[in-house]
Amino acid sequence: MTDFLYDLFGIYGPEFIGPTTLPYSIFVRLLKHCIPASILIVAILLARLLLREAPKWIRCALWALVALRLVCPFTIETPFSVMPNGVETGKAVDNWMDSYIPGSYTVIYEGEPGYDTAVVNGGTPEWNTEGHKYVVTGVGVSSVPETVGNQILPPLFYSWVFGMVAMLLYAGISYVRLKHRTAVTVAYENGVLMCDEVDSPFILGVIKPCIYLPSRMTEPQISRVLAHEKAHLARHDHWWKPFGFLLLCIYWFNPLIWVAYILLCRDIEMACDERVVREMDMAERADYAQTLLDCSCSRRVITACPLAFGEVGVKERVKEVLNYKKPAFWIILIAVVVCVVMAVWLMTDPVSNKSVSGKLGISMDMAVAEHHRSSHKEGCFTALDYDVLLVSKSGNETTVYAWVRYEEYSFDGKEVKLESSSHIPTAITFDTDLTGDQNASYRVIEYWEPRDGSYYAEDIRAKFPWSIREKALDITKSKATSEECLRAAREYFEMNYSGEYSFHDGLYKIFDVDEESEPDLLASVPYLLINDGGFTVVQDIAVSYQPSGTIERNSNIVTMKSVYGSQTCMWVFELIGHDQLKLHLNDSNIPFAYEKWKDGMVFTWAYDLNSVTDIEVLRTKFPEYFDLSTTKGLELYVWQMGPGNYSCGLMPGTNRDKTLTELMRLKGASIAEMKAILSTYDMDEEDIFIIPWHNPVSSYMGEYGISRKDEDPAAVEKRKQEYIDGIRRMLFEGE
Amino acid sequence: MNEFELGAIQERFADIVWAHEPIASGELAKICEKELGWKRPTTYTVLRKLCEKGLLQNKDGIVTSLVLREKFYSAKSRQIIEESYQGSLPAFIAAFTAQNKLTNAEADAIQKMIDAARKEG
Incomplete structure (x- = not known):
């Protein structure tokens, strides 16, 4: 349930620190709602100037829009929205929450002392506009910086709760006292009660509303008053007003909401008068106006009190009643159009861009x-x-x-x-x-x-x-599919290595060479490296020229071309199966230095390039893993990028733990490659410490790492050891 | 405390007492339930209020009046009824008119407006 609420209200909080509990989230969410609601209110205030001729119920409808905007956490996206960008996401509020309080933080750039400690302690690296990485911490490097979110938000939150509770308490107490006052009543008709203690007619009750009249009231006043109160009931004002008040309790800190509520109350009264007076002729209206006057008159002279909350003065109401004209159809139409336009402009949010192109x-x-x-x-x-x-x-x-x-x-x-x-x-x-x-x-x-x-x-x-x-x-919910990737991969391999006559990248060697009869053969034609549509003839280090160039394939004929100075050389092979290349010397044009090449020579695929175990190739690829100091043994770090996909890194043994920065600098070598690299060290297997490690770059965690709930730590340790043993077997035992 | 200041409902209650006195309070409650729709506690509340005002008395469960009906109504007609200000209504209540009171001048101005409109209409 809390998860749903979190998702509904949106937990806020900088990644590093900040209050992230549900009540705070709700409060921040309310703050975010305020901004679009306030914009809407201002727009409505302006629109009311245009809508003076329009029926009063239109104004109430506009306030309903405000209520909707305040309550509903979801909005529709349309291209017509004029809401400024960032308002719907509440980015302004988020930014404010995340902003640091001056004097309470330090900025440490990558490379400066304390940077690593800050990162390890949970600080999140960010980039500045020059592309430099930095981390923000509290004044002490391992402490937490102060933000608006974790310093100012709590007191604000409690003030809000206090204000809201105070208002709800006022409402509750008033209601109870009113109920008490109206304890003694006599029914006048169904749903209408007379009461001694009531000064002016009103409606009380949300589910079973009752109209209360002062007991001294007589006809013809009563029927006119009832007309007005029944209009209230028909318009469901006995729901709207308390509901509006509830929103006021929640959003009390926003002055525009008060303005909206006060105007709402006035509009409700005027709309009711209008409804009553709609079908009346002038005489009847004068009578109604008279009732308005009589009910608010005191027989004693009392100095006028200021209008209380949301009240319309009697003079204004009498004026409206007497001057009421049924609005022309087109005025109503315009008013409705204005409402709809406002709704679309200001209630919806701008369409967010969903594609990158x-x-x-x-x-x-x-x-x-x-x-x-x-x-x-x-x-x-x-x-x-x-x-x-x-x-x-x-x-x-x-x-x-x-x-x-x-x-x-x-x-x-x-x-x-x-x-x-x-x-x-x-x-x-x-x-x-x-x-x-x-x-x-x-x-x-x-x-x-x-x-x-x-x-x-x-x-x-x-x-x-x-x-x-x-x-x-x-x-x-993600629409990024593996099928799409697989399709793209298939397409690529199809194009380059399609169908029947395909062969794969890697290292091609001549096997079955009789060393005694042809001792120089290995030296002059060691192997072919084929990779990404290109080839390289890799000789012994002693030979300086290593021809390389492009590969073309035409059904089962593979041509390798290389340009050397003014000369274009060509090796033409016939593809046998999917992993053998047979040399057709007569069709080839090989430079003179390669007279050892014989017609019919067969090169067979030996390795994937990433597992080339030729030491010299590896030396250029991973120079940092060779010739390390072994006095304290070697540390071999293993991590996984995916199931079955192991990466290894090597570092000299030391007494201290390696830092995160050091570990993240390790270049991943495959098991086969690391095997070859280790073979260059003359040391006991026991002196090589295998350390499984979860590389933050990878989203995949090795099988050992996931501990199930309530699992015995000894069992977790055992699994880790099994994992290490597995790695060890791969590295040190036979193929 | 002015014993002659009663609300219309309290007057109706007093009328019932005058019509049936002396009457047992239980009986009175039954009559009030029939004529006014009141439950027992309501009847006793109103009874208590009027006893406090000195209009009625409840001795040993028997209710009688302390002021004669005729005297009461003749005194009432001479009295200028003060309207007591009962306190403003809460903001979330839908009411008929504003709670503020008008000055004589304001009331006159509005009355003029209404009269003028009547003439035209």
Whole structure:
């Protein structure tokens, strides 16, 4: 139930700190409602000047719009809305809540001392306009900064509660006293009671309303008064007035609401008079006016008291009654049109942009790809799908709120396989000011993802505007599908490696080489690297020239072309199956240095490139994992980007824990690669410590990490150990 | 306390007492229920009020009047009834007229308006 209420009212709160309990949320939500309601009230006040000739019930209808706006948490989006941008999301209020109280915070940039500590303690990194990362903390680095939200909001909240309770108490006590006063009554007719203690006629009761008349009243006054009171009943004013008062109790802190209520009361009275007098001729109206006068007259001279709450002076009412003219049809029509127009303009919210296209779309793609770059598997196809929830523009900044689906697919020649997948509600803020390069994509100011675990929902609630919050919290609502990504991946692989005559990227080697008969063969034709539509002939390090170029495929003939100076070289192969290339020397044009190439030589696919275990290739790829100091052993960190997708990093053993910054700098090597790297170290297996780690970049947590409720910590520990043992087996035992 | 200041309903109650006195309070309650639609506690409340005003008395469960009916009504016609200001109504109540009172001058002005309208209409 509380979850539903949270979603309904929208929990507010900066990601870092702030009161996030339900009562505070409700109060902040009311503050947000005030702004559009106030705008509407001002507009209505202006509209009333135009509507002077119109029937009075129109004015009441306008106040009904205000009530609706104050009560309803949902609005409809239309393209006609004139509400300023940001009002519907209450961004102004959110910003105010998040603003820091001067003198109570410090800003620490990345690289400065204390930055890491602040991040570890829960601070959220943000980017400034120059693209520098920083974190805001309290005056002590590990303490919490003071914001309006957590300092000023609580006293405001309590004042609000106090005011509201005071008003409700007043209402309650008045009602009880009135009930007491009207204890002794005699029925005049059905629903009409006479009472000694009543000075002026009124209606009491919401469910079973009764009209109370002063007992001294006589005909013909009584029937005229009853006409008026019955008009009140017919218009259900005995509901509207108390309801309006209830809203007044809630929104008492907004002076415009008081103005609205006072005018509402007056409009109700006038509308009632109008209804009574509608079908009367002048004589009858004069009689009615006389009753108005008589009822408010005292037989003694008393100095005039000021009009009480929402009262219309008798003079004004008499005037209206006497001067009443049935309004022409077209006046009513105009008035209704004005109402409808106001409703659409001011009750609805501007349509939020739901798609990203053009430059913004490209910038999105690049931002997402860049964000995942460190975990990108080579040779994999990156597929992206978005479900854009909101595009919010503010000056030179545009923020896209979307479900981002990022998937990587590999192709083994036969099937497209999903290698990794992430599906995260993301908010990316771009700088759309392109004073520099017009062709460049927008610079990313902030790439925001929620933190894992218990922070996940909280972070989303803090970051996402309330109108899309529900969709951002519920993954089943996301329209970014895996099917779409799979389709894109299939299309790509089809195009490049389609059908019958397809072969996959990777390293191709000649197997079955008789070392004794041809000892130089390995040296002169070691292997082919094929990757992304290009090839490289990789020789021994001693040879300086390593030809590379493009690959073309024509049914089962594969041609590799390389331009070397003025010479174009060509290797022509025949595809056998999906993983063998047979050299057709007669069709090829190989540079003289490669006379060892023989017709009919068969290169067989050996490895995916990302698991090339050739030490020299790995040395260029992961220089930081070689030649580390092993005096205190080695620390091998393992994390997962997806099921079955392990990434490894290596660091020298030390006595201290590694910092988050250090860990996040680790480049992910595959199991096979790390295996090869470890083989360059001459040390005992026991001296290599395997440490599973949850990389914040990944949304996937290794199987060991999820502990079920009430689980024995020993059992959790056991699972973790099993996980580590599994990793160890993969790394150190035979293929 | 002016014993002659009664509301119209209280007068009706007094009339019932005058018509049936001396009467047992239980009997009186029955009659009030029939004629005025009152429950017992209501009757006793009003009875108590009029006893406080010195108009009636309730001795040993028998109700009698202390002032003769004729005397009461002749005194009343001589009295200028003061209208007591009963207190303003709460803001959420739909009432007939404003609670403020008019000065004579204001009342006259409005009366003129009404008369003028009558002539025209």
